[in-house]
Amino acid sequence: MRLVIAECSVDYVGRLSAHLPLAKRLILVKADGSVSVHADDRAYKPLNWMTPPCSLVEEPIVDLDGSDTGEKLWIVENPKSEQLRITLSNVIQDIEVELGQDPGLVKDGVEAHLQELLAEHISTLGEGYSLVRREYPTAIGPVDILARDAAGVTVAVEVKRRGGIDGVEQLTRYLELLNRDELLRPVQGVFAAQSIKPQARTLAEDRGIRCVTLDYDQLRGIESNELRLF
Known part of the structure; x- marks a missing residue:
């Protein structure tokens, strides 16, 4: 799992359009390929997400003169050509952790x-x-x-x-x-x-x-x- 805390803006391009303005958020990239964007509320529910299968491409953002702005653009795309376009202005933390195979939920009272x-x-x-x-x-x-x-x-x-x-x-x-x-x-x-x-x-x-x-x-x-x- 990859956890990125960054100042970012998010645009969803597909059947509908949605925009999240620049703010600090948590981005989760899971081993199954899913990508979700979270705020510091709403419990577990993300602000926006893309379910697998999907691809993730990271590109640097450049000025008109070709110089690197220091920002990055994540393009997350599914087979229907719907995209989640995440612009990262300032990456505060970027961590990758191998969680391994999860044993699943063990219910109390079985x-x-x-x-x-x-x-x-x-x-x-x-x-x-x-x-x-x-x-x-x-x-x-x-x-x-x-x-x-x-x-x-x-x-x-x-x-x-x-x-x-x-x-x-x-x-x-x-x-x-x-x-x-x-x-x-x-x-x-x-x-x-x-x-x-x-x-x-x-x-x-x-x-x-x-x-x-x-x-x-x-x-x-x-x-x-x-x-x-x-």
Whole structure:
């Protein structure tokens, strides 16, 4: 990535015309070829930009007599012949940094983390619940959590961020398989998610599967911001 802080003016030439008068701005040139011009406000949104693929040509600006003015002209052009013409009058800083491959966004509260938190706080499912194992192996894949309730009955738990019909079907298949095991049966099912779609809840309850809505912040031990009397 190249970061240029400079006094510049910007002209967009294409289907429409737009002009930014001379001012100090940040210009970002990314590895994908995109170029964007930013002010010190508007959060992440640029004042003007050119998306890839596009080309960038830098030219010195000369006077009529051919002498160099010290200014530079950037011509950023896309395949449609639209141009972003950036005139740099005074470059304050010009930095290039190799960022490398980005690993992508890792969301907080994904299913694996929910599963881990629920296993740590298994009593969320009810008083007297105990953990048998996370990722309990079966011939058709691992059950997220295998637990026992206060009466010692085996409980298979499927954990989702957003509970849909597919999750209920998946848990149903696990229950059919687990209930063939004489050491485990009878095995009950719990469908646990941060949110459960009405159709999924109806299907689960029709099949005798209990639905539990998980409060992620509560599992993490974060108190609610809601005002309470006590």
